[in-house]
Amino acid sequence: MSSEAEAPGGVEAAPVDQPSQALVDRLRGALGDGMLAHEVTGGDVWVRVAPERWYDAVGTAKAQLGLTYFCFLSAIDWMQVDLTATKLWDPDAEPSEPPGDGPGHWRTGIAGGDTRFQVMCRLYDVEGHLGLTLKADCGDENPRLASVVGLFRGADWHEREAWEMYGIEFEGHPGLRHLYLPTEFEGHPLRKDFPLLAREVKPWPGLVNVEGLPGEPDAGAEDGAVSEDADA
Amino acid sequence: MMLAALNLPYWAQTLFRVGAVLVVIPVGALVLVYFYLFKMVSYLQSRLGPMEAGPYGSLQPIAEFVKFIQKEDIFPTAVDRFVFGAAPFVILMSTFLVYVVIPAGPTAVIENLDTGIFFALAVSSLSVIGVLMAGWASANKYSLMGGLRAAGQLIAYELPLFLAVVGVVMQAGSLSLQRIVYAQATFKVFGYNSHGLPFVIPQVVGFGLFVISAQAELTQTPFDMPVAESELVAGYMTEYSGVRFLLFFMAEFATAFALAGIGATLFLGGWYFPGVFHIHPSWVRDVLGGGVLFAKLMVLAFVIFWVRFTFPRLREDQLQAFAWKILIPVALLNITVTGVLKVAFHG
Amino acid sequence: MSITEHAKAAYVAGQSADARINFEIEAEGMTLNMGPQHPATHGTLRILVRLDGEQVIWAEPICGYMHRGYEKLCEVRDYAQVTTLVNRIDWLGSFANEVPFVLAAERLMGIEAPPRAQWIRTLLFEMARIANVSLFLGEMGAQLGALTPVFYAFRDREYVLNMIEAVTGGRFHPNFDRIGGLKDDLPKGWIEETKGAMARLREFCDEMETLLADNRIFQERCRGVGVIPREVGLEYGVSGANIRASGVDWDLRRDSDVGLAYKHLDWRVWTHPDGDSFARYWVRLQETREAIGMVEQLVDGLPSGPIRAKTPARIRVPAGEVWVQTENPLGEMGYYVVSDGSPGGPFRCKIRTPSFSNVSIVPWLLQGTYVPDVITILASLYFILGDIDR
Numbered sequence: 001m002s003s004e005a006e007a008p009g010g011v012e013a014a015p016v017d018q019p020s021q022a023l024v025d026r027l028r029g030a031l032g033d034g035m036l037a038h039e040v041t042g043g044d045v046w047v048r049v050a051p052e053r054w055y056d057a058v059g060t061a062k063a064q065l066g067l068t069y070f071c072f073l074s075a076i077d078w079m080q081v082d083l084t085a086t087k088l089w090d091p092d093a094e095p096s097e098p099p100g101d102g103p104g105h106w107r108t109g110i111a112g113g114d115t116r117f118q119v120m121c122r123l124y125d126v127e128g129h130l131g132l133t134l135k136a137d138c139g140d141e142n143p144r145l146a147s148v149v150g151l152f153r154g155a156d157w158h159e160r161e162a163w164e165m166y167g168i169e170f171e172g173h174p175g176l177r178h179l180y181l182p183t184e185f186e187g188h189p190l191r192k193d194f195p196l197l198a199r200e201v202k203p204w205p206g207l208v209n210v211e212g213l214p215g216e217p218d219a220g221a222e223d224g225a226v227s228e229d230a231d232a
Numbered sequence: 233m234m235l236a237a238l239n240l241p242y243w244a245q246t247l248f249r250v251g252a253v254l255v256v257i258p259v260g261a262l263v264l265v266y267f268y269l270f271k272m273v274s275y276l277q278s279r280l281g282p283m284e285a286g287p288y289g290s291l292q293p294i295a296e297f298v299k300f301i302q303k304e305d306i307f308p309t310a311v312d313r314f315v316f317g318a319a320p321f322v323i324l325m326s327t328f329l330v331y332v333v334i335p336a337g338p339t340a341v342i343e344n345l346d347t348g349i350f351f352a353l354a355v356s357s358l359s360v361i362g363v364l365m366a367g368w369a370s371a372n373k374y375s376l377m378g379g380l381r382a383a384g385q386l387i388a389y390e391l392p393l394f395l396a397v398v399g400v401v402m403q404a405g406s407l408s409l410q411r412i413v414y415a416q417a418t419f420k421v422f423g424y425n426s427h428g429l430p431f432v433i434p435q436v437v438g439f440g441l442f443v444i445s446a447q448a449e450l451t452q453t454p455f456d457m458p459v460a461e462s463e464l465v466a467g468y469m470t471e472y473s474g475v476r477f478l479l480f481f482m483a484e485f486a487t488a489f490a491l492a493g494i495g496a497t498l499f500l501g502g503w504y505f506p507g508v509f510h511i512h513p514s515w516v517r518d519v520l521g522g523g524v525l526f527a528k529l530m531v532l533a534f535v536i537f538w539v540r541f542t543f544p545r546l547r548e549d550q551l552q553a554f555a556w557k558i559l560i561p562v563a564l565l566n567i568t569v570t571g572v573l574k575v576a577f578h579g
Numbered sequence: 580m581s582i583t584e585h586a587k588a589a590y591v592a593g594q595s596a597d598a599r600i601n602f603e604i605e606a607e608g609m610t611l612n613m614g615p616q617h618p619a620t621h622g623t624l625r626i627l628v629r630l631d632g633e634q635v636i637w638a639e640p641i642c643g644y645m646h647r648g649y650e651k652l653c654e655v656r657d658y659a660q661v662t663t664l665v666n667r668i669d670w671l672g673s674f675a676n677e678v679p680f681v682l683a684a685e686r687l688m689g690i691e692a693p694p695r696a697q698w699i700r701t702l703l704f705e706m707a708r709i710a711n712v713s714l715f716l717g718e719m720g721a722q723l724g725a726l727t728p729v730f731y732a733f734r735d736r737e738y739v740l741n742m743i744e745a746v747t748g749g750r751f752h753p754n755f756d757r758i759g760g761l762k763d764d765l766p767k768g769w770i771e772e773t774k775g776a777m778a779r780l781r782e783f784c785d786e787m788e789t790l791l792a793d794n795r796i797f798q799e800r801c802r803g804v805g806v807i808p809r810e811v812g813l814e815y816g817v818s819g820a821n822i823r824a825s826g827v828d829w830d831l832r833r834d835s836d837v838g839l840a841y842k843h844l845d846w847r848v849w850t851h852p853d854g855d856s857f858a859r860y861w862v863r864l865q866e867t868r869e870a871i872g873m874v875e876q877l878v879d880g881l882p883s884g885p886i887r888a889k890t891p892a893r894i895r896v897p898a899g900e901v902w903v904q905t906e907n908p909l910g911e912m913g914y915y916v917v918s919d920g921s922p923g924g925p926f927r928c929k930i931r932t933p934s935f936s937n938v939s940i941v942p943w944l945l946q947g948t949y950v951p952d953v954i955t956i957l958a959s960l961y962f963i964l965g966d967i968d969r
Contacts, residue, residue: 042686042901042902042903043835044902068810068813068814069813069816069818070813070814070815070816070936071816071904071911071913071931072816072913072915072929072931072936074915074929074931076917076927076929077927080919110900120915122902122915122931126813126827126829127829129829129834129835131902133902152814152815152816153811153814153815153943154814154815154816154936154939154940156939157935157936157939165650178643179642179643180642180643180646180968181643181646182643189648189651190650190651196651196652196654196655198655273726273727276727277726277727277730277731278730278731278734279730373609373611377633377950453724453725453726454724454796456724457951541726541727542725542727542790543724543725543794543796544720544723544724544725544791544794544796544797544800545723545724545725545796545800546796546799546800547799547800547949547951547952548633548949548951549949550799550800
């Protein structure tokens, strides 16, 4: 399995081993141009598919590629927020610029992405020991995607959780309702614009100066980062 | 009856007898609770058990007793008040009646009925009514399920209990418990008039059946589905608190004491020990006989509780299958063999 | 609009969120509500069960009573602070929760921990496995009515917890893993004492085998109960000993190399073809013995060297996305960590917990079983509430 250090960008930095390449080729053969981007890193195959082909992609993986184990299904909200600013009860405060100036590609991760919400699903082949992470964009405002409960029954709970945390509608799911949160809960907590109340009241403690290890200079005086022994 | 020597009027004798049983029930239950439920299980589970109340925690059962009687007597709103309140008394009453026939010495028995063992087993079955009353009147689905399970189990395991005892009755030639003890005392081993032989040896199969059925009659693990703690909380006793819960608890241990006493009488020789008839003051015979009976029943109770704390529990259908498909055929076989051997070696 | 089954269940769940209330839905059968406070479920899990007599016709677990919002909390914590949170997911084998996260952060930073650190990580990982599963071995008996073996489990587990405490300072929440290695090295004399503890645990496993696995009544209660067929288990994402008990020969310690020391050890993967509750118990019993053997090999073969790689004073993880999974005591645990390159915490930290998937099979598995078997099945699946609810 190729396990190289993370290379920035969607470029394969090392020769891909044969089973992963075969997987990519067969998937491309089944999906054609539904397969938008792919990357093989860290021993896994990551593939981004067009949202309309999501169900087909998962179905192909299960039926033809031997990926019968359903690892997890979840979502990610790529919107940038600045968590280091203090927003003490000022709902009108403007969000400041995103921190750092990471390379443009970081905003959408491995195999890219176009919209704010992305759903990812990881499947695994227990005999060939091959993992495939499928990703699909689902939209910026009202994210929707096809449900794969018909293919993997275990997706039921994972999709319920993704709906409850991000608000992604899964079409074809037998009953999207709350899994963790009480029935009356409003809002979708894991979205980046859903505030974490504790951080509204008190700023991120990473700004606090912490003393360094004995013999090392204090990490403190700089822009308030933590030393390696932050057991706070 | 030794009381006859005191020339007491009949009403006083009756009062004394009733009082004696009313004392034995809680004392017996408390003794079993202390030795086996507190101490033996604790040592089995590598812990110490109660140590604070009294030396080595010996007064803990009294503390528990007092704790229960000072609690509030709660009647949930939806219960059927009369049935709910009466259920523990029904069970206690059936236990009380069992003590009437157990002999503690050559003349120490509340009432030496000719149908001794038959009477004892018949009245012990009355506790099923109390269990059903408790389960139904509690207006709680858990209790109802527990009550129904208990009723099915108790009725199923009465048959092997009875049939095991029939073997002993055939061997002794009488239903009266005193005569059964005398039969063991004078048992001729291959024609030799020795010190007698407890029926556990010729009736070893019956003894095993009796102990297993007693375990089930007491709803002890492995037959404790009705009070399966990890499933139904406390089964038919879930809604009870305070004194009524104490009565259930005491009835369970008092029944254990009584059944162990009956088992000791039927199979281990009861109050008899070699040399008892040579002791002269008759009241000393009774007291020593009582002590011997107590020791024998504690041994039997030890086995019952040891099994209780070791094995997992059987599921309801497995439990019923065990009773109907295994125990009853074995019991019938036991009776047949006993009868044949009795006729063959008669005389 | 017709009312679906799920809508009814949702209405009812909303009505009686906290109390142990019994209620009737007008459909056939009696609806029983087990939990959230119930002696059988290990923590606050609520299971709605509709019965026809004693048989279950429909069952649904309702979780979320312990939901702490870990994924959101991880986003507002520094990488070094997340290990404190993450200890508390599977609180019986808590060192095992830290390891995949720290490995993910190391992979993003391009750091590799020194060999000694990797070996000691493996060592503590396996000790966490022993601490976790030895409790299961006794506690499954307690669910079935055998009250005594669980006390032996608690007693003998203390030996392992003492060893973990001697190294890390914490019995239950070690918080010992650091990005780049471990916090400290092993104390003096620890290896000898650990060997003694492992000998004691071997005896414990033999005791559990005699008391429970070989017990006729235990086998009657467990054999044939709650069979998970291989395909259904894989569809639901059942992992760990549960799926190995259905005959799937898959163990992430052997099949995926994340840098821990398993490839240097001599051990085997245990599977069982039956897939019933007894198989799950048996597989875990054998795995505990195997873990004891692994600990003994690890303490004998520890390489010397530094305990921590040179990491910058400021942990600043470059942008990237990574997935790391390990074979935790409960199953497959994995962290999907996304970093945006800023001096803060993870941008997204998805925690894939084994018990979440293991419990999602419960509605399918409980259909047609008896009420006592419900307890057996739940006990044999062995979930921990913190793992389900995060």
